[in-house]
Amino acid sequence: MIPLIGLIVGIVVGAIWGPTAPLWLQPYLPIAVVAALDAVIGGIRATLDGRFSDRVFIVSFLSNVTIAALIVFLGDLLGVGAQLSTGVVIVLAMRIFSNAAAIRRHLFKA
């Protein structure tokens, strides 16, 4: 319940306030958001599986976001930022899809 409220409040505040991230952070935000999305979907799946853990969720969320941003940063340093971003997004999207499939099986038994 608390996460849902936090999410809704965050979206509403973001929509009303319209924040702009600092310039140096902007290249990493989209990929960080996708990573966070992956962690959230994974959390929902774990909840439905009945094995959700606060600790694991928090750690995975933060590490996912950090690593994703770090990979993009490293890629930019090496001159393969675009390609590495694509790779990260593909991997995260695959995970999101497989977790979504598990959620779907839980909710619709199909």
Place this chain on the structure above:
Amino acid sequence: MTDDIAPTEPSDTVGSDGTPAEPRARWRTHRVAQAIIGVLAFGFGLVFMAVVHNNGTGPNLATATTAELVQILDGVTSENARLQKDITDLQVTRDQLRSGQTTQALAEARTRAEQYAILAGTAKVRGPGIEVIVKDNQYAVDASTLLDAVQELRDAGAESIQIGQIRVIASTWFTNTNLGVSVSGTHLVSPYVIKAIGNSQTLQTAMRIPGGFADSVKALGGSIAISAPKFVAITAVQPSN
């Protein structure tokens, strides 16, 4: 790949170090974790909206990578070329219209305007046709007889018709007066001169059809003379508004 899924043991029954936790401490940890998750969710929503907002304001050149910049530049260049081509095409069209090379369309439009002017009666017409002179000294030829004549001429394909100095158009009306006929408000007396342009052969036949206009005029005691000159000139025009 599934690092965010906890071990099979639900964490509620096991402490962080694997031993059963004190209920109070466990409860406090749980609340702290819930609060952190709430904050994370809040931050997620906020950043999500920030990214969406950022993307909504068009391409951000300041943070774009070299590859992206090249792509944007390519897009702008091809867009520019496309618009340049549009400009050239439109300029060619404009020059053509100005220099009157499209006179064909203009001539067509003029022809059509002429046809409409003839139909509307706003233009003078000259051409083959017939001239009918009706003499009626007993004031027996009335409006309906003249209207019959006009109707028959129209049926026979008359392009334009004139009675006296009145051009007959779609809205022309006929009415009886004491000493003759009023055509669209202009008083006419015998002899009535009817001019019609069209196929003179057909028009003459239409006038002389048994029981037709010529017969009615004769029956009313009038006389009728039909001639088919080479050129009939219809000079009366309907003032164009």
